[in-house]
Amino acid sequence: MAGAGGGTIRIGRDTPEREDVLQLLGEHLADMYATSPPESVHALDPAALAGPGIRFWTARQDSLLLGCAALKHLAPGDAEIKSMRTANAARGRGVASALLRHLLAEARRSGCERLFLETGSQEFFAPARRLYARHGFTDCPPFAGYEADPNSVFMSLHLGAG
Template sequence: MPVSIAVETPLQDDVRALVTKLNAHLLPLSPLEFQFKMTVEQMADSDTTLFVARDESGAAVGMGALKVHSAELGEVKRMFTDPEVRGKRIGSALLDAIVGLARERSLKVLMLETGTGEGMAEAHRLYTRSGFAERGPFLDYPDSEWSAFFELPLDAGPPA
């Protein structure tokens, strides 16, 4: 299935629908206090760039964002692929776009927080396949059994 990936505003109905699906997926996986969600309004801030994957009909089927915290640190946020199209490497393409933008902006490291457990196994595989390594908490995320943290150093060039 061919998809296109582009930077778009999150303030669109079909992106809001993806966020709703993502939030519904996450809801049963961990307590609310350990779910660090961004709203579409927060994703529209100037420090965040949202990539949207669209299928050949133009339907939004995935998303992922880069939030820049400093001149050195970027964070992957709101990664999601619609369950109906999983397994088609859309998540990999979105993550590649995020990593590419982080490199263009000369960030030194890209980090992310994600959930744990069976419901997050596919996400963990995606991140490790893409060169991310597990690490401890960063920024103000609490250390808990509900969170897994990953990082990708960007100053060494693209992974082999």
């Protein structure tokens, strides 16, 4: 994907334990706690994102970190999107859309039939909800141990073949 400034944006497997990724995830967690009550924050910390059953990617332009995202295995055929985050300086450049398209392709490639996600219900999360809706996600009931929460929106997407 071509990015601003002429460099190519590349998405690849990575570790949440790299220094720049730790900083981005720290900003992500800080925003989650600033906009939601603690009991409604479901973002994973870097150690959990490096754990079993989770695949983690970053988007970079040259060596500059632009964003990150992860897929968490839930059950055969089901996965959850976790920690979708675009760096503040990269907002509005299509990074989140590129990461989401990558996650959809990876999920399909791995045989996933349904993708789920939880995001906030507050205005802060409206751009994320619009992004997911543009890609076909629809509201769904809580899944995988989540409980109904006025601060959460649950969404899912049934993946078609190819």
